[in-house]
Amino acid sequence: MADKVGALIDNLSSGVIFEDEQGVIIEANPAFCRMWHSPLGADELLGHPVTEVGWPPAAAFAEPEIARQRLLTLAGARQPKFDQELRTSDGRIIALDYVPVRVGDVYGGCFWIYRDATERKRAEEEIRILNHELEQRVALRTHELARSNRELANSLRRLGETQEQLIHAGKMAAVGTLVAGLSHELNNPLGIIVGYVQGILRRMSPEAPGRESLAAVERQALRCAHLVRSLLDFSRSKPATREQAALGPLIERVLELAAGQARQRGVELRWLARAPIPELTVCAQEIESALLNLVSNAIDANPTGGSVMIAVSPAAHRNRDGVEINVTDTGTGISRGVLARIFDPFFTTKPVGEGTGIGLSLTRQIVESHGGRIDVRTAEGVGTTMRMWLPSQPESEADATPESESKSPTRMNSTSIAAASVVGTGTH
């Protein structure tokens, strides 16, 4: 049996030394001698203290001091330790197993088993590097996929917006043609009616019978004329001339124009001028109409005792300087279904004779033609803020280009604060 074990140890490819409880070598194999270039044969090692000939020579290690310390620590602890890595001066990696043997509780010596782990370690290192490369490639690919996904989502959104803008552009073109023709045809007869009625009224004595009725005809004809004028504004296709305009006086004019309507409805009008407002290069008359439309809608939406607040502040958008004008009311808010349509021409929720549905459509057209944007924040029962952003300077090319990141008013949630933005479509 002992012979068999001896033969087995002799034939191992691992280098083996067995020392007894006194630290004397009682077993050693040829593989140990080959591995450490021992000047003594395996048999010649027997009977010598392990620390003299059974430990590889210091010069065999890449870091002799460290290696010696590790052997000392293992021998001192007498605890089994496996796969201790030792680097040799000729670039090999040796894995050392330290295996103490106990007979009952009594220490009976120990095995030192050295295996050449160079190839295994190299393979492990290669696998580690390959794994690392693979992980990096996966991470890169994941990153690329995420980016493609984002781009795809962006494209989809832009497509949706473009579609919406095309639909809007189509509607506007059709409506524009109809309105231009109709209002032109109506303008002359209305002018004549108003002229005659006013002529007759001038000649009539204040008490003349029928005067009241004629005055009513005049009022209604004037209302029609006003409507026709708005329609003509709406369908006007030529861009108006732009010049430097100070916003302060413009807002004051709007407040003056809206004061009567506000008084009638018992609504307070307020203007918060927080910071110095830069001048804008705009068609002041158009911006005045746009703002007046927003203020007028805000007054309409308010209950008696409500308020409309105008707040103006400088604001850059996509690296363009500009101004943001917020018109906030404390009115009804806008429901989801209505919100989707408020910019449609002729869409109104107001009774016949009160609403025309032109205001916001026209406002949007004006803002777009200035390269600006308009969005809505609304909460039902709380109120609405219409936010109009205008660039300080027109940038005619960009003004005609739809912006990509705007949101559609049709996708709004009206129960919570919602935001809708509508941007330039280049339809005119």
Ligand SMILES: Nc1ncnc2c1ncn2[C@@H]1O[C@H](COP(=O)(O)OP(=O)(O)O)[C@@H](O)[C@H]1O
């Ligand atoms: N501030 C607001 N609060 C609530 N609803 C509003 C507000 N502004 C606009 N709207 C809604 O948008 C619709 C369209 O407005 P607009 O185009 O100005 O036409 P009009 O005022 O003639 O109805 C209004 O009828 C109203 O339902």
Ligand SMILES: [Mg+2]
């Ligand atoms: Mg209106």
